[in-house]
Amino acid sequence: MHTSKIQNAARVILGAFLTFAGVSHLTFNRSEFLAQVPQWLPVDPDVTVILSGIAEISLGLALIFALRYKRWVGITAAAFFVLIFPGNIAQYVNKVNAFGLNTDNARLTRLFFQPILIIWALWSTNVFNKKN
Secondary structure, three states: OOOOHHHHHHHHHHHHHHHHHHHHHHOOOHHHHHOOOOOOOOOOHHHHHHHHHHHHHHHHHHHHHOHHHHHHHHHHHHHHHHHHHHHHHHHHHOOOOEOOEOOHHHHHHHHOHHHHHHHHHHHHOOOOOOOO
16 A cells, blocks of 8 residues: 655654653653543553553554554554543543643643544555555
């Protein structure tokens, strides 16, 4: 499946972003991510942060290197962004300060970036091309 140079660059950038975010889940941003885990989630928050970090690292590296499966990786990354969206909503609803998001407006604004990440994952892996 053919992707443009711009799509390829966007895919690699998204992959690097996800890989970095995943590493930060497991290291220096652990407490920030813990603050975002919804209280209603029936899994230990630390386990949630660790598993989501591993998922992000895996998806990030797959976006960069699994070229043969990039369309499926894009779909999986988009699904991941949908699955973690409740954490962003919980941060807004529960007024949790994390990542410098310490006002309702900042937390609300962040919610609008999740659809952008979903579209980015799908577009950069050419999922929208009907010929695939």
